[in-house]
Amino acid sequence: MSKIYQDGTYLAKNSTWHEDSPYKAGWISRLIKKNSLAPNNICEIGCGSGEILNNISVEFGEQVNFFGYEISPQAYEICKKKNKKNLTFSNNDILKEKNKYFDIALIIDVIEHVEDYFYFLRKVKKKLIIKYFTSLLICLY
Helix, strand or coil: HHHCCCCHHHHHHHCCCCHHHHHHHHHHHHHHHHHHEEEEEEEEEECCHHHHHHHHHHHHHHHHHEEECCCHHHHHHHHHCEEEECEEEEEECCCCCCCCECCCEEEECHHHHHHHHHHHHHHHHCCCCEEECCCCEEEEE
16 A cells, blocks of 8 residues: 555645545445345445545444544544444454454445555455345445
8 A cells, every 4th residue: 555645745735535435325324225235244444534434434423333444644643533323434454353343344435545455355345244244345436
């Protein structure tokens, strides 16, 4: 992964760390509901400012737990202020976390920044648990 996410370069060029989060959150919420999924926990890998998860957490309420993972210390400083009972952000690499599994993993605007995305997706797949005969990996780019 490029160092621009850790050294402040990306934030300098994208001061809001993306502004279309409410739109994306709405699209993702509709997709989950349309497929009649009932997740207990959802994670977002590369959550940026955390606004997508923040919006989805409002939509689904406290019965679902949300976890945001962000490797950029600058983005983490933005998203950690949004922590609440069912929404937690971490300045860690999800692929290095042990014993962390999710019903749904969101990877929004991340794949295009990953050099070996096949390796990345194989590793992320191991973080999903099978529930109701389905797991969902949502990638937007």
